[in-house]
Amino acid sequence: MDYFLSEEQQMIVDIARQITNEKIIPQRAELDEKEEYATEILNDIAQADLFGLYIPEEYGGFGGSCFEIVLALEQFGRGCVAIATSFAASALGAYPILVSGSEDMKKKYMPDVAIGKKRAAFALTEANAGSDASGIQTTAVLDGDEWVLNGTKQWITNAGEAQLYSVVAITDRSKGARGASMFVVEDTDPGFFCGPKEKKMGIRASATCELIFKDCRIPKDRLIGREGLGFIIVMKTLDLSRPGIAILGVGLGQAALDEAVVYAKQRVQFGKPIIAFQAIQHMLADMAIEVEASRALVYAAAKHIAAHPKDMSKASSMCKVFATDMAMKVTTNAVQVLGGYGYMREYPVEKMMRDAKILQIYEGTNQIQRNVVGQELNKEYT
Amino acid sequence: MKIIVCIKQVPDAKDVRLDPKTNTMAREGVAAIMNPFDRHALEEGVRLKEQYGGSVTVVSMGPPQAEAVLREAVACGADEAVLVSDRAFAGADTWATTYTLGKAIEKNGSFDLIICGKQAIDGDTAQVGPGLAKRLHIPFVSYVKKITGLANGILSLHRLMDDGYDEVEMPLPGLLTVVKEINVPRVPSLKGKMKAKSLSIKTMNAEDIGADAECIGLPGSTTQVVKVFSPVFKGERAMLQGTVDEQVEQLVNKLEPYL
Numbered sequence: 019m020d021y022f023l024s025e026e027q028q029m030i031v032d033i034a035r036q037i038t039n040e041k042i043i044p045q046r047a048e049l050d051e052k053e054e055y056a057t058e059i060l061n062d063i064a065q066a067d068l069f070g071l072y073i074p075e076e077y078g079g080f081g082g083s084c085f086e087i088v089l090a091l092e093q094f095g096r097g098c099v100a101i102a103t104s105f106a107a108s109a110l111g112a113y114p115i116l117v118s119g120s121e122d123m124k125k126k127y128m129p130d131v132a133i134g135k136k137r138a139a140f141a142l143t144e145a146n147a148g149s150d151a152s153g154i155q156t157t158a159v160l161d162g163d164e165w166v167l168n169g170t171k172q173w174i175t176n177a178g179e180a181q182l183y184s185v186v187a188i189t190d191r192s193k194g195a196r197g198a199s200m201f202v203v204e205d206t207d208p209g210f211f212c213g214p215k216e217k218k219m220g221i222r223a224s225a226t227c228e229l230i231f232k233d234c235r236i237p238k239d240r241l242i243g244r245e246g247l248g249f250i251i252v253m254k255t256l257d258l259s260r261p262g263i264a265i266l267g268v269g270l271g272q273a274a275l276d277e278a279v280v281y282a283k284q285r286v287q288f289g290k291p292i293i294a295f296q297a298i299q300h301m302l303a304d305m306a307i308e309v310e311a312s313r314a315l316v317y318a319a320a321k322h323i324a325a326h327p328k329d330m331s332k333a334s335s336m337c338k339v340f341a342t343d344m345a346m347k348v349t350t351n352a353v354q355v356l357g358g359y360g361y362m363r364e365y366p367v368e369k370m371m372r373d374a375k376i377l378q379i380y381e382g383t384n385q386i387q388r389n390v391v392g393q394e395l396n397k398e399y400t
Numbered sequence: 401m402k403i404i405v406c407i408k409q410v411p412d413a414k415d416v417r418l419d420p421k422t423n424t425m426a427r428e429g430v431a432a433i434m435n436p437f438d439r440h441a442l443e444e445g446v447r448l449k450e451q452y453g454g455s456v457t458v459v460s461m462g463p464p465q466a467e468a469v470l471r472e473a474v475a476c477g478a479d480e481a482v483l484v485s486d487r488a489f490a491g492a493d494t495w496a497t498t499y500t501l502g503k504a505i506e507k508n509g510s511f512d513l514i515i516c517g518k519q520a521i522d523g524d525t526a527q528v529g530p531g532l533a534k535r536l537h538i539p540f541v542s543y544v545k546k547i548t549g550l551a552n553g554i555l556s557l558h559r560l561m562d563d564g565y566d567e568v569e570m571p572l573p574g575l576l577t578v579v580k581e582i583n584v585p586r587v588p589s590l591k592g593k594m595k596a597k598s599l600s601i602k603t604m605n606a607e608d609i610g611a612d613a614e615c616i617g618l619p620g621s622t623t624q625v626v627k628v629f630s631p632v633f634k635g636e637r638a639m640l641q642g643t644v645d646e647q648v649e650q651l652v653n654k655l656e657p658y659l
Contacts, residue, residue, distance in 0.1 A: 029593045036587045067590035080590060 019310060021317055023089070030086055033066050034093035042097030049100070049223035050369055053215070055179055056101045056223050063094075063105060064134020072109055073116065077128035083324030084258050088265045088316065095269025099373040100223035102269070104137075106262045107175040107224075110381070111138025113255040114184040114200050118243030127182060127202065139180035141171040141203075141229055142252060149386050151186075151249065152195060156231060158187035163238045165201060167209070167231040175380075177227035178212040181205045184255075185229070186248050198248030202240045209234030220372030256381060257330040261320040263381045264337040267345030267374070268316055271309040274345075274352035274370045278302060281356050281365075292355075301355060305348045312341035332394040335387035342377035343384060349374040401454035401550075401572075404505060404514045405445040406532070407438040407473055409466040410522040418630045434469040437517025439476075441578050443585040444547065445515050446477035452550060455479040457508070461489060461501055467601055474596035475588035482508060486605040491618030494527040500616050501528070502535030503609040513555070514575040518543055529577035540575040541568050545582050 071086045073079025094102035130136040147153035156169025183203040190197035213228030282293035319337035349371040353360035378384045412431040445456045458473040461484040470481035484504040516529035533540035546558040559566040640647040
């Protein structure tokens with residue numbers, strides 16, 4: 019379907035498609051197998067100017083919105099969700115600075131992020147703080163002109179590969195949710211350590227590790243926004259970033275559909291290509307319908323959010339749930355269409371099915387997203 | 401360093417078909433792309449510019465639609481683009497092509513280095529790069545797979561050979577043709593694409609380059625394409641039966657008439 023993109027938006031799609039076809043798809047199986055971070059491909063993406071899509075022009079970016087990054091992520095997601103996640107996580111790490119950072123902070127960090135010279139990461143999750151962010155144990159205490167951070171973050175995407183980390187820490191436990199603040203930590207800061215790489219089911223070419231803060235001292239001006247704004251910045255950041263996860267579901271679903279249709283046309287059983295059987299045709303038709311419906315919803319949500327309305331959360335959560343649940347279903351059905359071959363690592367759909375699962379979990383589980391939608395409905399109908 | 405990269409628009413080899421009746425190439429619906437070896441030439445030019453400073457000018461001889469590959473080259477890092485185009489250039493073989501390109505490059509101003517792909521995937525002659533160097537009276541090295549250094553106006557190169565590589569030095573100005581092993585071409589950048597969209601492409605016709613009408617196009621060509629055809633495979637297959645000795649005897653009998 020034609021979504022009537024502008025000429026510049028079409029350029030973004032064309033470039034991202036070319037990177038996906040020429041660089042990502044030929045290497046994804048090997049990177050997944052070796053659990054290797056795709057540094058070279060991310061450098062290619064940087065050279066193509068795509069790291070700065072959502073960053074304003076005054077900080078060296080393209081000056082686009084979350085819709086432009088969604089267009090690029092759709093292509094990368096079609097190629098490899100792990101590599102797309104590494105790219106998206108940099109935006110997730112940079113959004114807090116863009117959303118609430120001081121002018122000086124934006125000027126200091128954004129130009130390097132925009133050209134992909136520095137990658138960012140977002141550090142919220144801890145062992146006891148997943149869906150319930152109030153369980154955060156990491157603390158930050160002001161000591162003279164420095165904040166001193168202590169604690170451990172868990173499952174941080176781009177850990178060890180990023181140079182900038184947006185970190186949530188408790189600055190005043192007595193204030194509850196208003197006692198959390200957000201800081202920029204650089205990889206070279208004293209007392210900052212990265213743990214070993216986690217072994218994951220899918221998105222194995224992405225880096226996921228613990229971050230350890232052991233009397234980690236950072237200058238006072240690394241506080242993002244004001245003290246106590248931590249959770250508000252997190253919520254605003256996630257509202258902006260969730261369409262990016264949703265669109266990974268669309269790209270991934272499209273890739274699985276493409277593989278399934280190509281296979282169904284060439285696989286002959288009972289003397290006919292299996293696409294001639296209604297059982298297969300209906301599966302493929304449902305997959306195509308759901309992929310397109312998800313794409314339409316994510317595009318619409320991203321455009322809505324790009325206009326910075328007050329009610330971002332519902333649109334953001336709705337598209338995340340819909341498109342990522344779709345991706346799980348469509349990739350599972352793609353494996354089914356390919357049958358035994360689909361289950362083999364020789365074919366790409368088994369990786370797609372493994373990769374799909376994380377989309378329902380990270381950046382807020384789909385259960386939490388439904389809570390958000392439900393709470394917004396409750397507010398709207400009063 | 402002023403670098404010129406010669407590029408050609410060719411039909412995408414993946415789609416090429418010959419019409420079996422007319423023996424001409426079926427161009428309809430066939431995508432036109434930048435000759436793949438020229439993508440490597442362009443990438444090497446852009447890398448040299450990034451390392452040593454200067455500029456990259458891409459030059460293409462072809463019909464007006466060849467502008468597309470020039471814009472693509474600018475999107476990938478070239479600074480300027482020149483289209484050498486005139487109906488009178490049509491039908492040029494490599495002899496007339498090198499004359500035409502040579503004239504255009506001379507008219508376009510000074511340069512330090514010309515880089516070409518080793519050959520185009522349509523004509524497959526591999527003659528235009530070396531021929532152009534001869535026209536311009538400059539040295540050339542073909543099949544370059546690595547540039548190892550530049551000092552005192554001399555380029556150090558590795559030239560790909562069947563059994564390894566030669567280490568060669570070439571003084572500038574000079575010309576290289578490159579093989580695909582030399583680099584991995586980049587994809588266009590967003591800023592490059594925007595620049596390419598608005599860039600005005602310099603066009604040079606036969607008069608602009610001061611060409612002698614006898615030396616260009618079909619009249620200037622010393623070779624002519626007489627016939628193009630798809631080879632027909634006429635091989636016959638026969639299974640020989642019997643003991644090994646019997647089969648050998650049958651085989652010898654079959655081969656004997658041809659000896």
